[in-house]
Amino acid sequence: MQKFISEQNLHTLLDKLIAEGTRVVAPRMNAGTPLYEPLKSASEMVADQLPRRSGKEAFFPLCEDIMTYEKEGQKVTLKDIDPARFPETVLVGVRPCDAAAIPVLDAVFSWDYKDEFFLERRKKTTIVGLACTSADDACFCTAVGLSPSETRGSDLFLTPLEDGGYACESYSEKGEALIKGHLELFAEPGNSRAVSLAQPQTEKFDLKKVKAWLDEHFEDSSWDSIATRCVGCGACAFVCPVCHCFDIVDEGTEKSGKRRKNWDACGFWKFTHHASGHNPRDQQPKRYRNRIMHKFKYYEDKFGQTLCTGCGRCIRLCPVGIDIAQIVEEISKK
Amino acid sequence: MHPEKQKHTFEPKIIAFVCTWCTYAGADLAGTSRMQYPPNVRVLKFPCTGRIDPVFILKAFQQGADGVLVSGCHPGDCHYIAGNFHARRRFAVFRKLLEFVGVDLNRLQFSWVSAAEGGKWVEVVTDLTEKVRAMGPMTEFRELALEEQWSGAINTPELEEAYNQI
Amino acid sequence: MTTPLNYSYYPGCSLHASAGEYDLSTRELFKALKIGLTEVPDWFCCGATPAHNVDELLSLSLCAKNLELAEQVEGDLAVACAACFSRLKTAQHVLGESPVKRKQVEKALDAPLHLDGNVKHLLDILARDLGLERLAAAVNKPLTGLKVACYYGCLLTRPTDVTNLDCVEAPTIMERVIESAGATTVAWTHRLECCGANFTLSRPGVVIQLANAILDSAKAAGADCIMVGCPLCHGNLDIRQKEIEGVYNVEYNLPVFYLTQLVGLAVGLGPDKLGLDAMIVNPMPLLKEKNLS
Amino acid sequence: MTKSIDTSIYAAVSEAIRAEAQRILSDGTVTAIVGYAAARRKGSAQPIVISSADDAAKLIFTPACVNNLAVYLTKAKKEIPKKGKVGIVVKGCDLKALSGLMGESQLKREDLYLIGVPCAGVLASTVQPATELTSDSIAPKCTECDAQLPGGCDFVPPQAPLTPGQTRKYAAEIARLEALTPAERWAYWKEQFSKCIKCYACRQVCPFCFCEQCLCDRNKPQMVDTTPRPAGNTAWHIVRAMHLAGRCAGCAECERVCPMDIPLNLLNRKMAKELKELYDYEAGFEVNDKGPLNSYTEKDDQSFIK
């Protein structure tokens, strides 16, 4: 179903949703940094900047409680968190590189173990994509088979029009339900042309060739030169729309506390640090190799998808300027 | 979001980190002299103020202390020669950091109490207890402990009720 | 030649009265050594020894005003008389240390004080600013053979760390200056003993007794003459020498020179330019004997 | 009013570094050099470790060379070849960190060949790498820099950096924060620390965070919560600022690399300011073996102690 919605109506739609108690998450400024966060009012939305963290947060939170424990004398009571309590959410203003990431995550979170925390949130969220109009030389979505107008992962996709307002098209029942639920705010599609979209310059990677190289070169001296720069922080993994590793830790005192699930990163030394003290990936190149392998080989082997949507966040934010596009490009030339 | 609480008499929780050679002995002297002082203080014994790590002060506030007292030997009296000199510098810098982050320094008291100054111990503890009682509970760290990242927050009844208790 | 030295000059009352020869020889010596010396315009009495016994605020204000006047003339303040030097330095020291007294003086003068100008005794200028080598170079009639007893008196080196001219217990600045002018100095015991100063008017007996001890010690040490840096000491040792000889019927005949007179001789100035005629104990026979006249 | 900064010297400095690198690599003075090289994105630079003379041509020095390379010589990066002397390109702020490390017996001066660079300033983290260096795009730390010409190096290109005087951004911001009430300051920092995602980039990039296992990575006892909740984040940043007090040299890498733009260097500059006032300590080029927090004098201030 194709429709048109004006800028004003979109804000009204969001304010109505907020009023109804639905959690509306969109890019907004938080102490000077653009982030996907729940809005208090539609006016807070900032559409022109790529949020510093990806949209995966709505489904795979930075940190969430999964169980609480309480000790009264010798008696210990455990209480699970009931996923039913996750709020209805509408994720608005999601760039194609973030939106396309979510189906990639669906694969791993519904793999041999159904992660009800992720899936319940996934069920309760409608994703409203937004075509991408501004890219910088770090973006390389086109190189991994996406594009500024890619609708994959979006329930409803808005494309900004030259004369203002957005052409919107629904790609799932949730999308349609959203339109139907507020039909008065939508109008029939006009014929105004779309705004010129962003053009990332990187040309398409030969992902097949990259994977082939990676299949053979687990042990290779070039990993040293590629990864010597990496200092082992978690910035790239945490801002990446598709990285999904997490750690479970109990926090609290003897008397009471919570079991929490929070993001972890393979770049950390402690990620593979065994209780015995042994660490299979003790050197930084081994850890960084795992990042490339997981994104361009292991995920392909398991789910037939590339674990990278080319959003460029890891390139912009890497403390030591490691450029994954440069690395993949070099591998594709090997 | 919190209904206005009625003001019941608030009993501040004071944690005191003391060195065993001087202040702990001073507190013992206050005991043997049967001096009376408010029961809000809980005393932790250390070999020397040099052993008191600033993270313990942070930990104390996080665990709900409304006031923290750190006390040891007067400079020059340290049983370990220089423990309190290092501590003095460490705390001079740490309290500036806490102040900069927004902790009200009236809740953090440093003092020298020798083994003969039972009276001074009582005075320091009583002053701090009354001062903190007047200031009310230290809400900063308690509220902070309940804050969640937006994505992990679920408005559960316990969360509501916990908020009200602060 | 390095940058020319020049100073503002505070002669002090006695140099315009009884110690005229000290003022004359100072001006001539500085002219000969090509050191600029411009008198402080309408300077007035520094209070000398009596003022601060009567009222400290008076003495401090007098000196503060003089120091302020000296600021108008370019260059450090040169002082010849030991008493003026001691008073100006003490005022600088006391007003620098005690804000209470500083406020009182500022109220008295109703003007802000600026006391950081340098106050220097002639010895300081000759020994340090000019430097002993350049002084020796300027000597063309060395005082060879003249045995001089250098007499500091009380005020040049005391109180400690106020005048900062030289070490309190064992000063050597006078000896070094006159030795670079060719003279030989004698080691004697009364270099720093008091000459009785202003008791010369109220209780002359004290001056007779003290001055005698000094003259006796200098004579015993084999000195030909005594060199002084203070008009009051000069007065007690020179003017009263005859009377002392009478009282103790002993014969000293020790001429008492100002340091500028002796150095002046060494740089070739004649007796008329040094006011040698004003000295009570006639120095001419001694100078002739050492063929320095 | 944006003041432009004369960046003509950067090309000449790069040339001098390349020549020097070529020389010391070919004559074996050093076995490797840690420097900067151009990266894929226009105008961007990234750290590089070269060990052959002909790689020397890759070395550059531009306003985009923002990293503090000292981190590559500390324990955290054990793989950097430790055999023989290692050359390193150092800006003034980096050199202060190096001398701190030498004071903490992590490095020996004789194992290092210091190529100091006269630096007129580097770009802030919030601008694209290709931006031209002006008083707007310059990194906040450079507005307070007193080390444009690093001292005590083995080689320093002859160029002289000239940077127009600028308002000291950190000093101003610290003064602003100090003027607030404790509650306002707490709110300010709570909002900032809530953004933290515990990616530990600030720790991994700091030359002084060379502990084998960070206190915050340990759980017996759990001194600091690991999860990135505001409570854990606040504790983490307080501990970090306290551990760097009296050591941090102001290279402001922590603030530059923070993906969430948390003004972390404010905490370190505040500590540096306090240590200057309290014990007259300032991180500098000379190596002192005892820092302010592992030495004392009888007469240290104790006005805050009853």
Add this chain to the structure above:
Amino acid sequence: MSRIGVFICHCGENISRTVDVERVAREVGLLPGVAFSTDYKYMCSDPGQNLLKKAIQEQKLSHVVVAACSPRMHERTFRKAVEAAGLNPFLCEMANIREHCSWVHENKEEATVKAVEIVGMMVERVKKNRVLPTITVPVTKRSLVIGGGIAGIQAALDIADAGHEVILVEREPSIGGHMAQLSETFPTLDCSQCIMTPKMVDVANHPKIRLYTYSEIELVEGYIGNFQVTIRKKARSVDEDKCTGCGVCMEKCPIRKIPNKFDCNLGMRPAIYVPFPQAVPNTPVIDRENCTKFKTGKCGLCQKVCGPGAVDYEQEDRLIVEPVGAIVVATGFDLYNITEKPKGSMIKGYGEFGHGKIPDVIDGMTFERLASASGPTGGKILRPSDGKEPKQIVFIQCIGSRAREKGISYCSKVCCMYTAKHTMLYHHKVHDGQAYVFFMDARTPGKAYDEFWRRSIEEEEAVYIRGMVSRLYQKGDKIVVMGSDIAVGVQVEIEADMVVLATAVQPQAGADALAQKLGISYDKYNFYSEAHAKLRPVECATAGIYLAGACQGPKDIPDTVSQASAAAAKVMTLFAKDKLEREPIVARVREAGCVGCFACKKVCAYGAVEEKEIRDRQGNLIKVVAYVNPGVCGGCGTCQATCPSKCVELDGYTDEQIVAMIEAL
């Protein structure tokens, strides 16, 4: 799961009066990990301790918390009881619910709630306690004594008599120190040679004492019980074993006129000399600066005349390493020399007293030599300038002492007494002589001291003038002393024949250098600092090093000897046991985590942190880590609070224990 036993004491009714002990026992019993909780009227009594021991065995307790009085009172008692029951003593903690709770809070409800929380806190702490075996350090039962004065001699004799080997090191060619220079000693006027030489001979003949004279300490390594001391035995040029002490070489030596420092340069000695007749060892030393054999290579007469052939010009300094378990420092004092301002010292000289310029102005020690029968004048008081007998002597007190502007603010304690003695000796030897003493006040606090001082005035007719001397100068062959008599308010001038200055007592030159080698602290005057002014006067803060005599501060012979015996006693207690046992509250380094930044070493006031190399099997160095020497560690824990990654951990006060306590509140 730990099985903790909690024992709440009534302490008669000191606790139970304001704390409901049954309720505390009941509530604490519910805490996780507590297997047994009871209360008893007197826990520290025998039945109480037996209850404790029985419960440990029957209930198989893993930890014990005794809630009673302050640990400073009975922690040792309960830990011994727990140890007797077979449990490591450090698994027992005390909860102070008396001094910190029942005695200071009257309201029973509040006190009881607080008591429960205190005990609960200690229960959480004890869960984290680890078994700590007592630390034993081997003790070398040999002691080093530095300084062969009366202090060193007394300490050496006491320790040797207790059966332990002693190494006595003396810098001068002979032991005896300053006391050997004295004529008679106050307050009994017995001759110092008579009371000292027997002790010196005992030292030489004592089988347990190895004497190194003309030797200095080169290097001190190690820690209490395990010091390695390198001694530099300077070349004497005479073989001590062969020399019989016949003295022929000294008679024959052509160089006669070298001022003898022992006689304060009044007497003369040859180039090969023994400082004084009763020297121990009685072996001469060749003064290589003044001996023509060493200066020009000629002469060599002493070697020719030496019967046993003991003279050996080729002899060189020898470095000897001695393992010792304890060190007694007895380096003594020196008199403040006013002739010139000591280099780098803040002490300003006394130009105005002409010492060194006026020959007849001498210091107290020179007067002693004049008065001493073995002195250069055979005991007659004669003027150094012309050898005449002085008819008027002026003694001036407090030269340097109590003179802040001259740099010394302390009182040297002994001068008032020895000056009174000098006036007496002078009066005995020159009956018509008159002694004047300029003094501020007489300090004669010792036993029979003040009587001695009164006697010098009333019987020996010394004239005491209360006032200070401003200047003195030579006039003819007299010395004019210009002083004031403040009692009468008059300026006084005395024409004296001789002036004796009672100069201040200072540590020996080089005292600070020796302190740095030993790692002991010293004050701004270079006197060594004792561990505690009142309670540990003869020990240094650094374990295993003890102090005796004037090196710790000005003192007279009685105090010096008692301090020497005290220091010896301390050494004997140290050597009483083969192993030095000490509380295992010491720091340990987790070497896996240590990155060798040595912040711990920088803050350790005990110097207990050493650098340790970790090498792989092939021997190449992996890293250098910190190592805490359990024998030296004081247990303050400053290192752990300084270490960023907490790799150094103080046993008994680990972070786990403390955080557990904080979290239990």
